[in-house]
Amino acid sequence: MDGRDVGLGRRPAGADRPDGLIGDDAAGRGEALRQAAGELAGHHRLRLAGQALRLALADADDRRQAGGQRRLGLGQHHGVALAMVGAALGMAEDDVAGADILQHRRGDVAGMGALGRGMAILRPDGEVRPGLAGDEVQIGKGRADQQLGGRRPRRPGLHRRGQGSGLGEGAMHLPIAGDQRAHSGGHGVLHCIRDPYRAGPGLATGRLLGYGSRPTRARNPMLTALRRLAGTWFAKVLFVLLILSFAIWGIGDMARNLFAPDTSLARVAGQPVTFEEGQAAMRREMQRLSRQMGGQFENDPRIRRALAEQAVDQIVLDRVLRVETERLKLAVPDAAVRDYVFAIPGFHGADGQFSQALFQSFLRNNDLSEARFLDLLRADLARQQIAMAVRSGAAAPTLLTDRLLRWLDEQRDVTLVSLPIAAAPEPPAPTEAQLQRFHENNPDQFSSPEYREATVAVLTAALLSQEVTVSDEDVAAAYEARRGQFETPERRRLTQVLVPDAAKAQEIAAAWTGGAPFDAIAAQAKAAGGEALELGEVDRAGLPVPELAEAAFAAPESGVTAPVQSPFGWHVFRVEAIEAGQSRPLAEVREQLRRDLAQEKAADIAFERANKVEDALAGGATLPEVAKQFGLGLATVETDANGLGPDGKPVALPVIEASRAPLLKAIFQAERGAAPRLQETEAGFVAIEVRKIVPPALRPFDAVEAAVRAAWTLDARRHAEEERAAALLQATKEGKSLAEAAAAAGLGSREIGAVRRDPQQEAAVPRELLAPLFELKLHEATMVQTRDGFAVAQVQAIAPGDPAADQEGLERLKGQLNQALAQDIDVALLGALRARSDVRVNPRMLDSLAQP
Known part of the structure; x- marks a missing residue:
């Protein structure tokens, strides 16, 4: 157309x-x-x-x-x-x-x-x-x-x-x-x-x-419009969005689980180590340390961090070995677990047999259930099977042990000349030019240190404890809850006879009460099919059965109890000595408890307030503003890394003396111009704003002339002694003995025999001389700088060790080598198993576990 x-x-x-x-x-x-x-x-x-x-x-x-x-x-x-x-x-x-x-x-x-x-x-x-x-x-x-x-x-x-x-x-x-x-x-x-x-x-x-x-x-205009709209790109996009919305809604839970943060402490072969497992393991470690150290145990952040890492590592190790035992299809029979438990000496009672009471006491003290303990024991036995199978061939060769013993037991006779700096002759007085040149050539000795001007805000329990009020009722309740800390229980030194027959026990009790000696009582008990033994000093908790404790602690000193029956037989006790218990009354420990409670409450407040401080700083508030609002310690200082100001005097920091070093370290790790952020350190919660950094600079000569003169004199004396030592060494290279060279120089010498490699031996020679001395050949000499001067030594004789003459040392060395080889094999095995199990530790959750 x-x-x-x-x-x-x-x-x-x-x-x-x-x-x-x-x-x-x-x-x-x-x-x-x-x-x-x-x-x-x-x-x-x-x-x-x-x-x-x-x-x-x-x-x-x-x-x-x-x-x-x-x-x-x-x-x-x-x-x-x-x-x-x-x-x-x-x-x-x-x-x-x-x-x-x-x-x-x-x-x-x-x-x-x-x-x-x-x-x-x-x-x-x-x-x-x-x-x-x-x-x-x-x-x-x-x-x-x-x-x-x-x-x-x-x-x-x-x-x-x-x-x-x-x-x-x-x-x-x-x-x-x-x-x-x-x-x-x-x-x-x-x-x-x-x-x-x-x-x-x-x-x-x-x-x-x-x-x-x-x-x-007539056509339907609405229907026609809808049909036309259905073919547009807008309708297609809307339809796709509708499908996606239903899809996301349908898989919302799965998507949340997929992108949710991992709350496990670690993962071993894809399986999580829960936070609760870590808390339980860490609590057991803290209880163990508390029992061992008593009142000296301090729950500070460094110890908590170390305990958290140790607890997680132990759980991971257990999981890794469990994965390997499952892979190898190893099994530990119930009979083997039972026999192992019965063989543990710590669970043996006074009769030398397994004590259920001691076993349950152990479980309570370690916050373990019986099932959990048996699971741990079963895993440990399985691990021993793997370890023993791997390390069974770990034995040091005889040739290795012989040569190593010869090397370790080698002895040397030496001639020694010591040249202390203090004994050096006085050098001639230096000129002004010499001092100026020395000042310029040694800027590190005469320069001012780096100074930092910083504003520091700290949030510590010590500061917040001033805001905490502890009532007398709180102190009394804490005293009752912690009475064991302020009481020393009564202890008794006991001797016991245990026989299976009640009549025999009655005869022994009568004889003992009549003054029969212990040897006669022991023989009588043995004839009755029992035994007599000394229990030593025990408290009430140290006796496995309450009836036994009641009878033993009711008798007077030197008294003998009537026979008491237990599941183990018939017991007769004699009280050899009594150490009375001590109890500190509430009035004596009231203020100590009040301070402790205030510190504990302040620590809880500190963590709550730290979150608010972080929010305020993130919102743009300055350190003086947050310090005023939340009661933080605040100071603006100009200090060096040692806490000294430009005038050489210590600067005032808003922390206790024990926290100065950690706070100074944090100040010199902060970046200039960075926005202050609250961070937890050994000094508490700290926020730092570095305002100015003054780099090291060489001080004027006039200001340090006295220090320059003293340093020049000391260096001149050191240089003179070094020249004398070098002259002695050169004389030995020319064929003279060290003793002859020292005599010619007007110096004294010493002859020292049987010098060994062991640095723990008595300091016959300077420690700095031991390593180079055993690298020398016969009649060779060497010189070293010591803490107070110089030393020159010459080897006069070498006597290697004799394994045949030291069989005890040879066996001891062989055992040490075998143990070292076995440990190396264990480390290699565990490393390989960890790599195979794809161990992944969650640092964020580990930090949370280390928090109090």
Whole structure:
């Protein structure tokens, strides 16, 4: 079609002849300006024709689809229930079996509408298309002057307008461009249309000419709008977002678990070590240390950190070995666990047998259940199986032990000359130029240290304890809860007889009360099938059965108890001595308890307040502001790393004396200009703002002239002694003995024999001389600088060790080597097992475990 023809139409494309068929003599419009096929390509460049192409409208020679290769097309939509049911009228070169939806957007743009009418939408009868059987009509220069394809009808009887019956029961979508049918050969066949609204048979041309017609059914505008909206990109994106929202909602729990922070202390082979396990292990370690150290145990951050690492490492080790035992399918029978428990000496009672009471006491003291202890013991036995299997061949070769003993027991006789700096002659007085040069050549000795001006805010329990009030009721309650700390229980030194028969026990008690000696009582007990033994000093808790404790602690000193029965037999005790218990009353320890409680409460407040301080600093508050608001200690100081100011005097820091060194270390680790952040140190919670850094600088000579003169004199004396030592060493290289060279220089010498490698031996020679001395050959000499001067030594004799003469030392060395080899094997084994188990420790949770 011609681009100028586009403006002629305002309605959908349809038949443009008075008879409703495609042709050139359209009613009321005039014919198309140009329709030659060869002219179509040129008109694509015209504005209106190009617009039609962009809108995906019909066009000749557009075989498969209108517009650009179905970018906006929805494919073949014979079933899409829009305003049409079938396909529109086909045009030449329109190969698609069904028209695209977008081919019908504005049919009037193409200007091919019938006069005053829209297109007629009729349903086709199956695959039959209307045509004139054997009567094809040339349409002149219709469209591309090609054949309007259509399949021949399945039955004859189709006629021109006004001839014959209708086309059957189906309606037909009049063909348009982009809807080309199969060719039938020759020119295009005239297509007839049946009026869908006309009762009875008839051709559609009657409707087009005004007879037998009915009004066109109205479309539903809302439904049409929704259908159009469903094909837009906006609707597709909305649909995708809807799917994603349901997907995320459905897997929300899984996503939260996937991205949630790991709260385990460690993972061994993917299995977590829980925080509760670490707390229990650390609590047991702290209880053990507390029992061992008593009142000397201090729960400071360094100890807590070390205990936390030790507890986690022990759990990880247990897990690693458990994984290996499972891999090797090792099993520890219950009988082996039971025998091992019964063999532990700490669980033996006075009769030498396993004591259930002692066993339960051990479990309580170590915060263990019986099942947990047996599990740990079973794991330890399994680990011993693995370790013993691996280290069974760890034995040091005899050749190694012999040579090593010879090397260790080697002895040397030496001649020694000592040259202390204090004994050096006085050097001549230095000149001013010499002092100036010495001052310049040794800036490290005469420079001021680095100074830092910093504002420091500290939050400690000692500061906060001043805000804490501890009532007398709190002190009394703490005293009752901690009474064991202030009481020393009564202790008694006991002797016991244990026999299986009550009558024999009664006889022994009578004899003992009558003054029989212990040897006679022991013989009597042995004859009765029992034994007599000394228990030593015990308190009430040291006796396994309450009835035994009651009887033993009720008797007077030197008294003998009546026989007392227990699960082990019949007991008779004699009290040899009594150490009375001591109890410190509340009045004596009241202030100490008050301070301790205040410190404990202040520590809890410190952690709560630290979070608020961090929030305030993050919000931009300055250190003086947060110190005033939250009661922190504050100071602005200019100090060196030793806590001295430019005047050489100690600066005042807002911490106790024991915390000065950690605070100074934190000051010199902070960065200048960095925003202050609250951090936990050994000095407490500390926030530091470094304002200025003064680098080291050489002090003026006039200010340090006295120090320069003293240092020059000391250096001159050291240099003189070094020259004398070097002269002695040179003399030995020239063939003289060290004693002869020393005598020639007016110096004394000493002869020292049997010098060994052991640095723990009595200091016959300077410690700095031992290592180089045993590297020398016979009659060689060496010189070293010592703490107070110089020393020169010459080897006079070498005596290697003799394994045959020291069999005891050889066996001892062999045992040490075997143990060292076994430990090396254990370390290598555990390292390999840890690597295989993919051990991962969580530093964040480890820090939390170390917190009080």
